[in-house]
Amino acid sequence: MSTEVVTLERHIAARPETVFSFFTERDKWLAWMGKDGEFTFEPGGAYRTNVTGDNIAQGQFVEIDPPKRIVFTWGWAEGDMPVPPGSSTVEITLEPVDEGTLLRLAHHGLPSPEACAAHAEGWTHYIRRLVIWAEGGDPGPDDWM
Numbered sequence: 001m002s003t004e005v006v007t008l009e010r011h012i013a014a015r016p017e018t019v020f021s022f023f024t025e026r027d028k029w030l031a032w033m034g035k036d037g038e039f040t041f042e043p044g045g046a047y048r049t050n051v052t053g054d055n056i057a058q059g060q061f062v063e064i065d066p067p068k069r070i071v072f073t074w075g076w077a078e079g080d081m082p083v084p085p086g087s088s089t090v091e092i093t094l095e096p097v098d099e100g101t102l103l104r105l106a107h108h109g110l111p112s113p114e115a116c117a118a119h120a121e122g123w124t125h126y127i128r129r130l131v132i133w134a135e136g137g138d139p140g141p142d143d144w145m
Contacts, residue, residue: 004116006107008123014134016094016101020067022130023092032130035145048077052144055079059086069093074107083115101134103127 012019022028024041030049034057037049041061048058059073070092075085088109095102105123110116125144132139 004108004110004113006105006110006116006120006123008103008105008120008127010103010127010131011097011100012103012131012134013100014136016067016096019094019101019103019130019134020070022134023070024064024066028133032133032139033126033142047072052079052142055081057085062089067094081115081118083111083119087111103131 022032026037026039026041029039030037034049034051035053037047039045039047039049041064043061043064045061046059047061048056051057055076056078057074058077059075061070061072063069063071072090073086073088074090075083075087077085088107088111091104091106091108093104095104105127107119107123110119129139129142
């Protein structure tokens with residue numbers, strides 16, 4: 001089993017309920033990450049999303065605890081990254097703090113340091129977009145598309 005983990009923390013000037021909705025509503029999810037996708041937002045529910053036009057992420061929701069925590073498996077059904085669908089796990093926790101939310105992301109089970117580096121870059125890019133949306137802004141078109 002891999003010990004490779006990507007971690008990320010961001011302060012967001014929005015309530016946890018607002019931030020949580022970007023992980024549990026299709027149109028909001030696709031606003032910050034993805035071109036298209038199908039999601040069943042419930043424990044055991046599957047998702048498949050076209051993230052960049054060439055890369056299709058696929059997995060399953062494991063835990064949904066509004067507005068505090070969401071856990072889902074992650075991997076690539078199509079694209080260059082050697083992380084099979086559902087083979088890694090993403091945990092998002094949202095903690096209420098003064099003037100907003102502290103988002104913590106931990107992506108466990110990546111197979112190599114190279115996969116870790118690529119996913120750290122990806123999560124940094126996409127969480128930056130999520131922060132802008134959650135705070136009421138518009139990051140514009142995703143330049144990774």
